[in-house]
Amino acid sequence: MSTTEIGTGAADTGAIEIDADDRAGVVRRSGRPHGTRFGGLQPSRWFDADAGIGPVAALLGVAGWLLTFIGSWIPAFWGDEAASVMSAERPLATIWRELGRVDAVHGAYYVFLHFWIEAFGASELSVRLPSTIAAGVAVAGTVVLAHRLFARSASPRAIAVTAGLVMILLPRVSYMAAEGRSYAIGTAVATWLTVLFVTLLQRRVTRRAPWIGFALLFAASIYVFLYLMLLAVVFAVALLAARPGRAILRRWFSAVTVGVLLAAPVIVYALGEHGQISFLAHRNYVTFTRMFVIQWFGNPWLALACWALIVVAVVALIRSRDRAVALLLGWVVLPMGLLIFGNAFIAPMYTIRYLSFCTPAVAILVAFGVCALFSRGAAAGWIRAAAVLALVALALPTDVFQRTEFAKDGGSDLRQAAQVIGTNAKAGDAVVFDETAKPSRKPRLALRLYPQYFSGLSDVTLRTPYTQRSGIWDSVWPIAAVAPSLQTTSTVWDLELVTPGSTAIPANIVALERLGYSISRQIPVHRTVVYELTRETS
Numbered sequence: 209m210s211t212t213e214i215g216t217g218a219a220d221t222g223a224i225e226i227d228a229d230d231r232a233g234v235v236r237r238s239g240r241p242h243g244t245r246f247g248g249l250q251p252s253r254w255f256d257a258d259a260g261i262g263p264v265a266a267l268l269g270v271a272g273w274l275l276t277f278i279g280s281w282i283p284a285f286w287g288d289e290a291a292s293v294m295s296a297e298r299p300l301a302t303i304w305r306e307l308g309r310v311d312a313v314h315g316a317y318y319v320f321l322h323f324w325i326e327a328f329g330a331s332e333l334s335v336r337l338p339s340t341i342a343a344g345v346a347v348a349g350t351v352v353l354a355h356r357l358f359a360r361s362a363s364p365r366a367i368a369v370t371a372g373l374v375m376i377l378l379p380r381v382s383y384m385a386a387e388g389r390s391y392a393i394g395t396a397v398a399t400w401l402t403v404l405f406v407t408l409l410q411r412r413v414t415r416r417a418p419w420i421g422f423a424l425l426f427a428a429s430i431y432v433f434l435y436l437m438l439l440a441v442v443f444a445v446a447l448l449a450a451r452p453g454r455a456i457l458r459r460w461f462s463a464v465t466v467g468v469l470l471a472a473p474v475i476v477y478a479l480g481e482h483g484q485i486s487f488l489a490h491r492n493y494v495t496f497t498r499m500f501v502i503q504w505f506g507n508p509w510l511a512l513a514c515w516a517l518i519v520v521a522v523v524a525l526i527r528s529r530d531r532a533v534a535l536l537l538g539w540v541v542l543p544m545g546l547l548i549f550g551n552a553f554i555a556p557m558y559t560i561r562y563l564s565f566c567t568p569a570v571a572i573l574v575a576f577g578v579c580a581l582f583s584r585g586a587a588a589g590w591i592r593a594a595a596v597l598a599l600v601a602l603a604l605p606t607d608v609f610q611r612t613e614f615a616k617d618g619g620s621d622l623r624q625a626a627q628v629i630g631t632n633a634k635a636g637d638a639v640v641f642d643e644t645a646k647p648s649r650k651p652r653l654a655l656r657l658y659p660q661y662f663s664g665l666s667d668v669t670l671r672t673p674y675t676q677r678s679g680i681w682d683s684v685w686p687i688a689a690v691a692p693s694l695q696t697t698s699t700v701w702d703l704e705l706v707t708p709g710s711t712a713i714p715a716n717i718v719a720l721e722r723l724g725y726s727i728s729r730q731i732p733v734h735r736t737v738v739y740e741l742t743r744e745t746s
Contacts, residue, residue, distance in 0.1 A: 261368060265351035268372035273344025275376055276385035279611030280340055281333035285657045286620035287648020289388040291680050293330050294656050296321035298675050309678045312477035316431040317390035330657075332623075336385070339392035343385035346392065349399030350375045350568040354575060356406055357532045363579055366592060371568075371575035373596050378571060379506030379606040384564045386610060391564040394433035398565040401425050401436075405443050406535070414455045419463040426467030434478050435562050437471070438543040440464045442535065445542065449534030493559050494548055503544075503560040504570050506606030513602055514570070517577030524580040536576075539569035574599075614734050617648070621734035625703055626654040628731050628738045630661030638666045638697045640687060640716050642704040647681055651703035651736055656682075665701070668693045687719035695745070700725055702739040706732075717741070 285293065295306060295318040303322060307315040321335070328334040355368035375381055384391040404422055413419070429436040447460060468475070505511035518540075525533035544563055551558040582591040614621055629639065639662060641652035655662050656674070668690045672683040694700065704714045717727070717739065725741035 261352060261355040261365070264365070264369060265348040265355075265372070268351050268369070268376070269344045269348030271344075272347030272372070272376045272381070273340055276343045276382055277337070277340040280336045280386035281331065282611050282613060283332070283386065283615040284613060284620050284623035285332060285335075285388070285653075286616035286622070287646075287650075287653060289335065289616075290622075290648070290653040290657055292318065292321055292388045293325070293335060294674055294680060296325050297330065298322070302675060305678045306680065307477065310680060312474055312480075313434040314390055315474065315477075317393065317433075321388070332388075335388035339387055339389070340385045342392040342396040343381055345396040346381070346399045346568060347372050347375045349396065349403055350571055353399060353403050353406065353568065354572045356403065356410065357535070357572070358530075358576070363583060366583075366589070367572075367575055367579050370578050370592060370596060371572045374574045374578075374599065375568060375571035377596075377600050377603045377607070378504055378567060379510070379603055379610065380504045380564055380567050380570075382607045382610050383506075384561070387616075389561070390433050391561055394429070394436055395565045395567060397425070397429045397432050398436055398439060399568045401429055401439065402443075402535075402539075402568070405446075408459075409447070409450055409452055409456065412452060412456060414459055416459075419459045420466075423463040423466040423470070426464065427470035430467070430471035431474050433565070434474060435543065435547070436565055437468070437475070438546060439539075439565075440468075441542050441546065442538045445538040446531075446535035449531040494551060498560055499544065499548075503563060504567060506603070506610075510599065510602040510606070513599060514574050517581075518570070518573045519577070520580055521573040521577035524576070536569045536573050539566055540573065619735045620649075621736050622651070622654040622657055625651060625733045625736040625738060626658035626661040628733060629654075629665070629701055629703075630658075632731070632738075632740070633662075633665055633699075633701050635664030636666070636697070637664075637699040637701060638668045638694060639701045639703070640669050640720075641684075641702070642714060642716060643669075643684055644715060645705045649705055650681075651705055652682060652684070654703065654736075666693070666697065668697075668700075687716060687723075691723055694723060698742055698745045699728075700741045702741060704737050704739065706735050706737055714739075 291311065292314070295303060295311065295314075298306065300319075300322060303315075303318055307318070311318070320338075324338060325335070328337070351368045351372040354371035355364050358364045358367045361367065381392075381395075384395065401422075404425060407413075408418055408422060426440070429439070443460065443464075447457060500515065501508055501511040505514055522533060522537055525536075543566055547558040547562065578592055578595045582588050582595060609615055613624065633639070639655070641650060641655070643650060643652070645651070655667065669684045669687060670682060671685045674680060674682045677683060700720055702714070702716045702720065704716065720741050724743040726743065728740045728742045730740070731738040
């Protein structure tokens with residue numbers, strides 16, 4: 209099999225060539241092979257190349273939304289989603305005060321979610337629904353992008369459809385679709401921003417208006433998620449590989465500059481708030497397993513198969529001199545490399561969720577690898593389908609696990625712990641929470657995410673509600689400081705996070721026993737234990 213058949217197609221001795229110095233982007237006839245292809249697409253063939261892919265992209269996008277939506281409500285909320293919900297449920301005026309101190313990078317998402325929750329409520333289904341929709345939009349964009357990049361190959365539709373299917377099955381997509389954070393929306397924006405970039409580059413557009421649109425979308429992407437700014441580096445590498453001429457380079461540079469200037473407020477605030485992710489330095493996130501297995505694939509067998517296909521794709525693209533490899537490989541490698549470099553030498557900035565927006569490039573390279581291996585013969589289509597089904601089988605255990613009750617954050621059980629309280633506690637009882645855990649795992653979050661189960665209970669240690677603070681979380685008193693509030697309370701419920709291997713008595717239990725309470729029963733949930741403590745009152 210010739211790699212040229214997959215990548216750029218056979219050379220056309222009458223190909224249309226771009227004059228690199230032609231500012232107007234005028235094309236001329238050349239008697240030699242075309243030498244400035246980007247993804248094998250010639251500008252004059254743009255419309256023919258894209259014909260008919262829209263309905264296919266839309267269909268796969270709907271399938272992507274539906275398949276990622278199913279079961280998205282099953283896992284309990286976890287700490288990062290608590291930050292989203294609690295920030296969004298604030299009065300709008302206080303959101304701005306919070307963003308001035310923390311989480312400016314998520315500000316646009318919090319404001320959007322504020323209005324979404326007002327309209328549709330704060331259940332897992334409601335909060336995660338926009339992410340599932342965004343996942344479908346990203347799938348559709350991946351199909352369009354793959355088809356445009358390889359429109360002059362022997363099988364552009366096969367590559368595009370395979371890319372859409374791979375995008376749907378990748379566990380990273382399944383994960384971000386079932387999460388109340390901005391990563392799925394950011395991935396959708398990144399995908400379509402790249403579609404626009406490729407469109408402008410392939411058409412050699414030098415008119416100002418389309419590049420203004422690119423600048424606006426680029427700025428919007430940064431507001432959605434700051435690290436999407438790294439796409440500018442990816443696009444720069446693709447431009448250098450494509451050699452489109454000085455006029456295009458000037459337009460692109462101007463558009464990126466305008467986009468960054470428009471996004472300056474969120475960039476400045478984010479730089480001032482970088483200390484809030486300093487905890488990443490202590491989490492040992494930069495490991496081989498996290499980078500090459502968990503980041504996109506979730507399990508070793510799927511990772512092994514996909515990386516093998518990516519290698520096949522890259523080799524085929526390089527051999528066929530298809531410059532689309534610069535965009536796709538750069539999209540996979542450069543953002544991760546820059547974050548890891550920054551993490552090591554500047555400040556903590558890397559975790560696998562931050563690179564969710566690179567998933568479309570991974571999907572397209574895997575798809576290209578499948579099509580490069582299985583492109584000949586009458587049964588090629590069936591063999592490709594079998595290869596995709598094999599990938600589905602490898603991905604399925606991870607995708608299914610991600611729709612189980614305790615799938616988030618290593619076993620978040622905030623909803624289930626709240627339900628234990630709702631079933632067993634009675635009005636007038638007091639409730640306290642383990643405050644020794646890290647903020648994203650504190651059992652107190654159950655009260656904020658599922659308040660209906662705590663109705664009628666006294667939150668005796670609450671000092672200042674988060675809605676009255678510029679930070680994200682509540683401020684609390686130690687139990688000893690609120691002893692007078694417990695004088696007439698006969699029952700206290702204590703939610704404690706289990707520390708594996710620890711035999712220490714929780715500090716709350718010690719403090720309550722000093723006030724005369726004793727444990728009546730303890731109810732294990734998953735990683736939380738709910739204690740009922742009682743005493744005689746006068």
